[in-house]
Amino acid sequence: MLKAIWDNIKGLYSLLVGLSITGRYLVSPRKTIHYPRQVVDDEILASFRGPLELTRGRKEPGQTRCISCQMCVRACPGHCLTVIKGDAKAPSRWIYDFSLCCLCGACVEACPAGALAFSHKVYLVATSREELKLDLLADLKARTEKEAPPKNE
Amino acid sequence: MDLSLAIFVQIIVAVLLIIGLMVGNAVVMVYMERKVAGFIQRRPGPYEVGPWGTLQAVCDSMKLLAKQVFLPGNVDFILYYLAPILAFLPVLLLFLPVPFGPILTPLHINEGIVLILAFAGLGVLSNLLAGWSSNNKYSLLGAGRAVAQTVAYEIPMILALLAVVLQSGSMDLAKIVGQQGQYPWQWNIALQPLAFFIYLVSLVGETNRAPFDLPEAESELTAGFHTEYSGMGFALFFLSEYANMLLVSFVCASFFLGGYKGPFLDGIWWTFIKAYLIMFFIVWIRWTFPRVRFDQLLNINWKWLLPLGLLNLWLTAVLVKFLV
Numbered sequence: 001m002l003k004a005i006w007d008n009i010k011g012l013y014s015l016l017v018g019l020s021i022t023g024r025y026l027v028s029p030r031k032t033i034h035y036p037r038q039v040v041d042d043e044i045l046a047s048f049r050g051p052l053e054l055t056r057g058r059k060e061p062g063q064t065r066c067i068s069c070q071m072c073v074r075a076c077p078g079h080c081l082t083v084i085k086g087d088a089k090a091p092s093r094w095i096y097d098f099s100l101c102c103l104c105g106a107c108v109e110a111c112p113a114g115a116l117a118f119s120h121k122v123y124l125v126a127t128s129r130e131e132l133k134l135d136l137l138a139d140l141k142a143r144t145e146k147e148a149p150p151k152n153e
Numbered sequence: 154m155d156l157s158l159a160i161f162v163q164i165i166v167a168v169l170l171i172i173g174l175m176v177g178n179a180v181v182m183v184y185m186e187r188k189v190a191g192f193i194q195r196r197p198g199p200y201e202v203g204p205w206g207t208l209q210a211v212c213d214s215m216k217l218l219a220k221q222v223f224l225p226g227n228v229d230f231i232l233y234y235l236a237p238i239l240a241f242l243p244v245l246l247l248f249l250p251v252p253f254g255p256i257l258t259p260l261h262i263n264e265g266i267v268l269i270l271a272f273a274g275l276g277v278l279s280n281l282l283a284g285w286s287s288n289n290k291y292s293l294l295g296a297g298r299a300v301a302q303t304v305a306y307e308i309p310m311i312l313a314l315l316a317v318v319l320q321s322g323s324m325d326l327a328k329i330v331g332q333q334g335q336y337p338w339q340w341n342i343a344l345q346p347l348a349f350f351i352y353l354v355s356l357v358g359e360t361n362r363a364p365f366d367l368p369e370a371e372s373e374l375t376a377g378f379h380t381e382y383s384g385m386g387f388a389l390f391f392l393s394e395y396a397n398m399l400l401v402s403f404v405c406a407s408f409f410l411g412g413y414k415g416p417f418l419d420g421i422w423w424t425f426i427k428a429y430l431i432m433f434f435i436v437w438i439r440w441t442f443p444r445v446r447f448d449q450l451l452n453i454n455w456k457w458l459l460p461l462g463l464l465n466l467w468l469t470a471v472l473v474k475f476l477v
Contacts (some may be wrong), residue, residue, distance in 0.1 A: 017437065019441055021441075022193045022441040023437070024195065025193050025194070026193050026437070028195070030192070030195055030407045031195045031196065031198050032195075032196045034200070082268065
């Protein structure tokens with residue numbers, strides 16, 4: 001009986017602890033980033049899993065590692081990948097329909113050559129479905145030209 | 154005849170000013186509630202409308218005004234439309250005996266606190282009617298909870314106020330404020346800390362605010378007794394909820410915190426500062442504590458607040474009898 005009463009009085013102290021925690025949060029700075037005026041740091045974006053991109057080749061950074069084996073196309077549950085084989089092993093066209101992609105990562109895991117990875121693109125915007133059909137070979141080429149001299153990974 | 158006409162005019166002017174106060178209070182409280190909620194959760198709250206989001210409440214009220222008043226099927230439409238009006242109207246009367254400033258009391262009534270407690274009971278009736286007439290299981294459950302809770306929490310509230318009434322020998326709020334001094338140790342809270350605590354807890358229960366917001370518990374009852382209301386019906390419930398909060402804060406300030414009296418200079422500003430500090434406290438605990446279960450809610454009331462209130466009242470009576 002007395003213990004029950006004492007427990008209840010001790011419970012009041014925990015209420016004060018709760019109030020002090022929210023009170024501290026009330027006066028501490030906000031975490032929100034007001035997007036159009038501020039942007040997130042690149043360090044935080046490193047863990048963001050955005051649309052797919054082709055990784056760079058080990059010997060030639062401008063080339064893809066893709067061997068056109070179609071493993072990713074088979075693994076994809078949304079049927080959003082189209083890989084057309086070129087003359088050699090390397091693909092001639094690599095189309096990725098982001099509007100169908102569920103970002104499950106099955107293609108990344110299925111790829112035997114390690115040619116696929118998630119990019120860190122947060123600000124991808126499109127006004128039609130056609131715009132979301134991304135040509136990843138062109139994307140790789142653009143990235144290579146942008147970051148000349150290319151690094152060897 | 155002249156006297157009664159003068160009082161009539163006084164009441165009309167006072168009621169008009171009180172409507173202004175209620176609407177202004179709702180605008181301020183909507184902003185404060187959302188801003189405090191945001192800051193406690195470390196986000197900015199309303200930010201985009203006007204400087205620092207200050208015009209957010211205006212946008213919200215415009216939206217409510219322009220919204221379709223939707224009448225669900227199978228409702229008892231007389232009671233359905235009566236309930237929000239019944240929630241709103243008594244609140245106008247409740248502010249009449251509150252002493253806002255040294256000379257600014259809307260109406261001097263000898264038994265002011267009796268008037269407040271009597272008409273505050275009508276608020277429960279409106280909740281019950283709203284829940285009953287909506288013909289909706291969630292509304293009905295919310296209404297049942299509202300009645301059980303408000304009726305229960307009125308008792309410790311009255312006991313806490315009665316201790317102060319016994320001590321000061323008056324039911325007139327202006328006289329109770331007049332007997333307190335300028336500094337915090339001369340206020341009634343120094344003499345009646347237990348009554349203040351009981352009042353503070355039952356005030357949250359009485360206004361149906363979190364953590365005692367069982368009648369409108371969102372996660373259990375969608376929106377409780379006002380689930381079916383849209384547009385102005387909902388706005389009236391909203392307005393009267395905030396007005397009720399303001400009223401209990403004013404009563405708390407007058408009874409325990411010295412009302413318009415304060416350091417440096419007495420005046421209307423002290424009443425408002427104290428009342429809004431209590432409002433801020435209510436908002437703060439809303440965003441801190443989780444909702445209690447219904448049996449816990451009633452246990453707090455019947456097993457703790459009521460015996461403590463009776464004990465406090467008895468002690469006060471004995472002390473007043475033998476010391477004063």
